[in-house]
Amino acid sequence: xxxxxxxxVLDVGAAKLALHSPIECLHAxxxxxxxxxxxxxxxxxxxxxxxxLPGSPLRLRGRQVSLWSEGERPFEPYPIHSALPLFEWGxxxxxxxxxxxxxxxxxxxxxxxxxxxxxxxxxxxxKTTLTCALNLAGWRFLSDEFAVxxxxxGEVLPMVRPAPLKNRSIAVIGERDAAVLGPLYxxxxxxxxxxxxxxxxxxxxxxxxxxxxxxxxxRFEAGARLxxxxxxxxxxxxxxxxxxxxxxxxxxxxxxxxxELARRTKAWELHYGDLDExxxxxxxxxxxxx
Amino acid sequence: MAEPAEAEAGVQATVAPxxxxxxxxxxxxxxxxFVFLDPVSWQTHLLTEGAALVLREAALAIEEARFDAxxxxxxxxxxxxxxxxxxxxxxxxxxxxxxxxxxG
Numbered sequence: 424x425x426x427x428x429x430x431x432v433l434d435v436g437a438a439k440l441a442l443h444s445p446i447e448c449l450h451a452x453x454x455x456x457x458x459x460x461x462x463x464x465x466x467x468x469x470x471x472x473x474x475x476l477p478g479s480p481l482r483l484r485g486r487q488v489s490l491w492s493e494g495e496r497p498f499e500p501y502p503i504h505s506a507l508p509l510f511e512w513g514x515x516x517x518x519x520x521x522x523x524x525x526x527x528x529x530x531x532x533x534x535x536x537x538x539x540x541x542x543x544x545x546x547x548x549x550k551t552t553l554t555c556a557l558n559l560a561g562w563r564f565l566s567d568e569f570a571v572x573x574x575x576x577g578e579v580l581p582m583v584r585p586a587p588l589k590n591r592s593i594a595v596i597g598e599r600d601a602a603v604l605g606p607l608y609x610x611x612x613x614x615x616x617x618x619x620x621x622x623x624x625x626x627x628x629x630x631x632x633x634x635x636x637x638x639x640x641x642r643f644e645a646g647a648r649l650x651x652x653x654x655x656x657x658x659x660x661x662x663x664x665x666x667x668x669x670x671x672x673x674x675x676x677x678x679x680x681x682x683e684l685a686r687r688t689k690a691w692e693l694h695y696g697d698l699d700e701x702x703x704x705x706x707x708x709x710x711x712x713x
Numbered sequence: 714m715a716e717p718a719e720a721e722a723g724v725q726a727t728v729a730p731x732x733x734x735x736x737x738x739x740x741x742x743x744x745x746x747f748v749f750l751d752p753v754s755w756q757t758h759l760l761t762e763g764a765a766l767v768l769r770e771a772a773l774a775i776e777e778a779r780f781d782a783x784x785x786x787x788x789x790x791x792x793x794x795x796x797x798x799x800x801x802x803x804x805x806x807x808x809x810x811x812x813x814x815x816x817g
Contacts (some may be wrong), residue, residue, distance in 0.1 A: 459783075542785055585812065641757035655744040655745075655746065656743045656744050657743040657744055657745075657747070657748050658746075658759070660743065660748045661748070661757060661759050664757050670757075671754075671755045672755075674750070674755040675738075675739065675750065675755075677755075678739060678750040678755075678757060681746065681757075682741055682743070685743065686743070
């Protein structure tokens with residue numbers, strides 16, 4: 424009789440991930456970047472169920488690891504020492520395809536007193552760095568990748584996962600007080616990567632929803648002077664749609680969710696070159712909201 | 714109303730909203746501009762108040778079965794504002810006649 428394969432289950436808030444892998448260093452790395460999640464094995468429902476399996480040890484250019492899900496291998500293999508980045512990126516991609524009960528924005532989300540600040544942005548705009556820095560400045564970390572919006576209530580659900588810092592951002596965040604980073608993965612397809620570990624309280628609050636209060640579209644540019652411009656709500660709707668994984672797939676549901684989000688929040692565009700200046704600006708604007 | 718076989722299977726037939734109803738629900742005023750959800754592509758468009766007014770006139774013409782005449786009027790008046798004809802056509806696709814075809 425064949426025994427059921429044990430899966431390691433990660434309950435990150437809005438979703439459950441189930442992972443099977445015989446690669447020991449992957450589990451050691453997961454222990455480092457998910458230190459506040461209870462380790463469970465469970466054969467119940469998971470939004471994403473993946474296996475990370477090692478390739479042949481005889482491969483001349485180094486051993487690889489592949490991610491399998493639902494009988495498919497959606498990505499090219501990675502070097503075996505980069506199994507954690509493959510799991511994080513791969514499972515995020517799968518979540519972006521599957522969590523269609525919610526409007527999914529490509530955004531960082533932080534909160535104060537359960538009032539959320541949503542930071543939608545395209546890749547390379549400094550969203551992850553800013554989200555991590557805000558967490559270190561005392562904001563609750565809800566996500567660095569997904570704003571998960573419940574279209575029925577307008578609330579945002581946390582998806583508390585380690586945030587992949589790249590290249591220069593690793594030192595920028597790593598040098599801050601209380602920053603906890605996971606292992607460094609040099610020379611991945613996205614450059615050097617190390618994962619920021621959200622604080623324990625944020626992880627423990629991963630099932631506590633927040634009410635969106637403000638939306639800020641950040642854009643980092645080295646040396647840029649701080650510039651923060653209010654956006655009208657129609658423009659905010661358009662930009663929310665552009666920064667969503669599933670806005671068009673949801674059709675009328677996504678439209679109404681984006682319109683309601685824009686109506687209930689204040690929106691700004693933030694262009695910045697200094698992280699601390701940006702944080703101070705955000706704190707001031709957020710505190711000034713009625 | 715659902716066909717008996719559908720009702721038995723617990724399936725509800727859905728009826729496409731009329732063009733005017735679509736505009737009511739999916740062409741919303743926000744800060745003096747309008748956001749419009751295209752009923753065919755599900756893309757969202759940002760419209761001026763004037764463009765939203767033209768769409769409303771088009772929807773009314775579609776429901777009164779005079780969309781062809783309305784299009785002629787628009788051409789005589791100098792032509793469609795950029796990209797608006799396509800959006801009017803998507804509204805026309807919501808309108809069904811007893812014969813089963815949208816007009817235009």
